[in-house]
Amino acid sequence: MEYVASLAFAKEQDQKDPLRKFREQFLFPQRKGKDAIYLCGNSLGLQPRNVKAAIEQELADWQQCAVEGYWGAKHPWLYYQQYCSKPLTSIMGASQQELTVMNTLTVNLHFMMLSFYKPTKQRFKVLMEAGAFPSDQYAVETQVKFHGFDPESAIIEVSPRPGEQLIRTEDILEIINRESNSLALVLFGGINYYTGQFFDIPAITAAAHRAGAYAGFDLAHVAGNIPVQLHDWDVDFAVWCSYKYLNGGPGAVGGAFVHEKHAGNRGFPRLGGWWGNEERIRFKMEKGFVPKDNAEGWQQSTAQVFNMVSLKASLELFEEAGIKALRNKSIGMTNFLEFLLQQLKGINFEIITPNNCNERGAQLSLLFKDKGKEIHQQMTDAGIIVDWREPGVIRVSPAPMYNSYQDVFHFYEIIANIASNA
Incomplete structure (x- = not known):
């Protein structure tokens, strides 16, 4: 133009x-x-203008149904996360089985790292962008320490070349290849919050897998901004917030993607919670965590209805647009x-x-x-x-x-x- x-x-x-x-x-x-x-x-x-009516609907259902709102509300609360995950499929390029909404971004990042960062004596390093958003830096630093490693030796940061502001893709790929014997996880922001640079997610993911490492992404500045194809790009996991481009409201519920090859594996390690347990046996209240065979298997607690309702309302507009x-x-x-x-x-x-x-x-x-x-x-x-x-x-x-x-x-x-x- x-x-x-x-x-x-x-x-x-x-x-x-x-x-x-x-x-x-x-x-x-x-x-x-x-x-x-x-x-x-x-x-x-x-x-969004439709948020007020959406909240009022849930308030009315709470008033009229009380606990029966879990199955008797206009939008039954038992399945509330799915009202958000379904519209996200086209935005994130994933099946509904690979998506869920829960917690907040950094909480989800910690949960995902507990599943995907499995360091050994030889393979323990995490590669990330220099100048990542502080919460990502803090999460990686403390996860590395939690596993008994020194952040100085376990965290590799890719920086722009001297005199440049942006990180070159070839430099990212070269470091992944060079550290292939020691790399456990590549964790990048999809877009760097400071420079606005959108990283080459499929190339980084493919390089990480060739090196024998998992590839995860913080998509806080991507979700609702740039359409992605997380499934086709073979990304292992991703997390994001929904209060930016997705218009979910301040402090709104976060989102998570887990590729079906991991999400469908009930034996894949994760921390268990009641809402992540297989629905058919959830209310039997028995010992023994049996995770759902999808991304919802990482959920911990009851759906945060009032922290999801604004996102649900906004996503109705995304579906239309x-x-x-x-x-x-x-x-x-x-x-x-x-x-x-x-x-x-x-x-x-x-x-x-x-x-x-x-x-x-x-x-x-x-x-x-x-x-x-x-x-x-x-x-x-x-x-x-x-x-x-x-x-x-x-x-x-x-x-x-x-x-x-x-x-x-x-x-x-x-x-x-x-x-x-x-």
């Missing part, structure tokens, strides 16, 4: 947008009596954002996100050489909601479900005004 830096062009694109009706299905924060320019779906998605259509719009908007930012003069920043749209999602990370926090505050004062990440990045993410080309253009107008007054 050939872009034009004008409001008229942005309006024209919005008129052509087959997904434009979905914007009206979300509630925007207000700034000075107007909708804020909200480009922060990478951090917390907006509230379609993840492929959302991705196509996302590429167009982020490319437009990149084009507009390249027109700016008088402001000192660098886009450190890959310029290839296939190597990024909705997010562009703007690295400021100086005055970054000051500029972020000026954006905030002007009605823009984006986020700041130390030491110098403003992350800007137009979410295709509710953002418009006009949002992107108005962001550009405001930052151009800031630049002209710098």
Whole structure:
């Protein structure tokens, strides 16, 4: 597409947008009596309008049914996780048997590592990206210690080359090959939270398997942003949160994928919990954990209905819109954002996100050489909601479900005004 830096062009694109009706299905924060320019779906998605009615339905069922709501509610609570896992199949590229929603992201990461990180004296190392989100770093560090290893020798971090911001795929693959005799697990973020780089999941997974290691991914910034094919790519496990692009609400339930070759193996190690036990015998209350032969075999406790209901409501919109259509719009908007930012003069920043749209999602990370926090505050004062990440990045993410080309253009107008007054 050939872009034009004008409001008229942005309006024209919005008129052509087959997904434009979905914007009206979300509630925007207000700034000075107007909708804020909200480009922060990478951090917390907006509230869908259908969430209120969905919560009220569960409240009514709780009131009317009490404990009988587990089988007598409009949406029986016994199977509540499945109301979310079914719509996720197309988004994550997996069968419903390979998916579940439970707990939160880091809790799920720990549970998955307890299953998939099985170090031996020779094969004990974990490979991850340098600069991974802190919770991933903390989880890996403490898991390694839990198994009696020293993080200094057990954790390998892949860094960008000197003078570069992004990690080269060939460097990841070379290290996997080099450490093939000692590697137990490759654990990467699908998208690096800071740079916005989308990693080559199938290539990393294939290399890990050639090395005799498992491959797992934190897809916090991928889920609902970029469609993936976890089953076909042979990923062993993945975890994610649902409060970002999936619009599940603050602290919403997390998600997990376990490939069917592991999920269908009742003997595969995991920590047991009542809700992960085989349903046919769950209520016999007998000794002996018999896990479900699917990803739900990793569940621990009763479905968190009120922590799942907002995600369920949001996923109804995803099913209607379609993840492929959302991705196509996302590429167009982020490319437009990149084009507009390249027109700016008088402001000192660098886009450190890959310029290839296939190597990024909705997010562009703007690295400021100086005055970054000051500029972020000026954006905030002007009605823009984006986020700041130390030491110098403003992350800007137009979410295709509710953002418009006009949002992107108005962001550009405001930052151009800031630049002209710098």
